[in-house]
Amino acid sequence: MTMVTVRPEEQEAAAAATPEYEKAASRAASRRGLLLALPAYAYLVLFFAVPLGIVMIYSFATRNRFGGTDLSGWNLEAYRKLGDPIVRDILFRSLWLAILTTLICLVVSYPFAYFMATRGPVVRNVMLIFVMIPFWTNFLVRNYAWRVLLGNDGLFTNISEAIGLGERELLFTTSAVMIGLVYGSLPFMVLPLYASIERIDLSLIEASRDLYASGFQTLRRILFPLSMPGVIAGSILVFVPSLGAYVTPEILGGAKTTLLGSYIVTQFLTARNWPVGASLSFVLMAVMLVATVVYFRTGGRNL
Amino acid sequence: MTSDGGNDQVNNQAAALELTAITKRFGSVVAVDNVDLEIADGEFFALLGPSGCGKTTTLRMIAGLELPSEGSLKIFGDEAATLPPNKRPVNTVFQDYALFPHMTVEVNVAFGLKMQRVPKVEIAERVREAIGLVRLEGLEQRRSQQLSGGQRQRVALARALVNRPKVLLLDEPLGALDLKLRQEMQGELKALQREVGITFVFVTHDQEEALTMADRIGVLNEGELLQVGTPAEIYEHPVNRFVANFIGQTNLLDATVVSNDTVCLANGVHIPGKSDLDVGSRVAVCLRPERAGMHRPDQVPADHQSVVGRLESVTYLGNALVYTVAFEWARLEVRRENQPGGYRPYVGEEVAVSWTLDAISVVRA
């Protein structure tokens, strides 16, 4: 008599089912769900949603003469600053650099990802692991490594001098920033590209060759269109973060190459123009949101 | 099951399961519609129907995994409709067995007893017994990934039976097995049920499986329980066209009730056919292919009804032959054992398809 039995005296009162009972039960389940979610929910509202709201409020506020912020009069002054030539230059420079970084990553990654996808399983796995190692190592350190390499007494300069190219100073130029961005972003292009190329039925390429297509035609008309999801996903994963990059330009760039991320930070730390910083942060987030929506729309969910 | 005598005495007269006006709605969809069903103690009962007919939902309501929207569900006389699954003396063998992958066979089987805080010594004893019952000795330390489909099913059975449930529920228990193993397990399940004497309720979409194993069958379609009966009752006296069609091969001829012992076929011919339906209602005459006779048109026995048509095709099945006879208003299949001699018409020949009065049944259209 150890099993749970239906001995009436033991059992909690059970009744016939009614729609009211069903409703009550589903409400109880819903309450349990909410209860589980509540700690994280409350935390995120307090320490994420509220801060986001504060940034929004600040973006409509005015800077006062002492570098403080006047929260009373709401206006679009800070957003109007986006049209300012200095800010516009920074926006365009950031945009241009992000686009260029994305294109370079795509051109470098595509043949690499294709080569990887056509290897045998063992080689493929080894190749993949070696893409992931730099990807998991500390981001700050990876950027710093380039600073060591490109510095004025760094290895790159020494080599360039030794082979007679003269003293080449790359550090603190836009090129250095771009190298850093490409370096940091490359795995994010390689992985989705690889995933989408690997998924393609490679006998399609055979079929294309059988139907008299040249190698290039096959690439253009078969391979590339079919790997489009990976191209889109990779491009967004590279473009969006590059646009808001802060650490890389700070370490590898110079005063003449201020980008959006650094400019925002400057508004808060030195220029003391918080409304402008807040409005730019908001613009950056909007770009990110649009890109994310595009990303999910194109089925990038399970990348 | 004799171990819980106390309960047996209390509920001696009660049915193992008694469903009264059970209904389940998912939003606006009625998955199970006002089902009444009584299953006796010790019965091997099959819930049969096509996919989406509500049979699994019914089973899940009995298990407590789904709360009925309405109705009463009694287990050995005690109301249980709103009881949570862990408070019901009912266990389930899930469709894909749902063995816990992070536990060995032994720990899987012991799980229910452990949850009920059965003393360790007794757990060990009962687990050993249950594993013996399903003949899995020697595999106690395996994990489910290391077992074959048939073995997994046995573990699932042992894991449920070790709790000595009052009713065992099985959701498509043989669905995941290949044909040969399935046929083997049919016999084994039946024998196991006799051995343990527990009420088994199983869900299947396979009519042959239901006919072979069950003592009684309940046929469901679109949430409605259409007919409950022994395999023979259901096969021979289906209540309507759906049941007739779903169980076994059959010929259905459209007809109209003329009187309580006559129906009018679609070609206007009146034939004898008993029914208690209203005059004028549309019905179908159900004639099983193996019950139909076939003769030269001039040699039909006197006590047979017949219709004459043209032989359209012959399908050779080895042990039998299926003749398709076409009429202007219908097409009939006749199944003949493949025996030497006898009547063997040619395709294109005129033949008479015949039947005796007890070979047909009149069902609701």
Place this chain on the structure above:
Amino acid sequence: MSSTVQPRGATKIALSVHSWLVYIFFFAPIFVLIVFSFSDGRNVGRWGGFTLEWYQGFFDHNQIQSAVWVSIRVALLSTVISVVLGTLAALALERFKFRGRQVFDALLYLPIIIPDVTMAVMMLLFFSEFFELLDAWFNLDWQKGFGSITISHIAFNISFVSVVVRARLAGMSEVLEEAALDLYATRWKTFRYVTFPQIMPGVAAGALLALTESLDDVVVTQFAAGPGATTLPVFVFGLIRRGVTPLVNATSVLMLTASVFLVALSLAFQQFSGRGGRSLLRGGREAVSTPNNQMKKEIYQ
């Protein structure tokens, strides 16, 4: 006859050379960094003989040592809290329907996809307003430091944990939980004996991801840190801005080692946790690509 799918001849050679160049690009900077962290002499471009003095310097540097401890404490505390909250959130979202579920779902995704700079600005403004309020209402003079850094790390780590745990939960059939309930387990015991052991690898992966994120973060931390305390990456970032020194090299190599160690640990754990037949790589790939947003997160910095 070989397949036309496999690149052949000149194409194959070109692709192969290209791949080697990509790998050189990936590893050369790291390699150089490691080598020169052992180089004697202030010049980081010329080899000056082997030395360990920079590593000695790392351990002797008081500010670095205190930053290391802040980093470790922040990482551990924020990981523990976000693992609990994130796992609960994942369970709620995967197993329950409740009012406000969709809003919560969206709110949970935002910290992952929001640019770091924006999140940093959020934290700066939030804490400045918050501490002002505390001062005005309760006359409390609180400062940014350990507490504010930890709070901001939890804010993004909850999301990372919940994404990883949700992926694991989604892959786990609910039927297992139903089977446990059917076998007389209470809701708690079902979680304890069935759900939790099943999602354990996801929880562990989530914890390691949270740990990595916390140890990696520069931008958000920089804005949430104050005179009270700062973390190692923020401190090192400050040093880097002032110039390249062998001390930073050594510190970087140690940070690199720590992150590689964490990844190896995560791969080993996933391999070890009995996902029968799964190769190391597939485990690793999952760890890396399930939260694909980890990628975004990193580059924002």
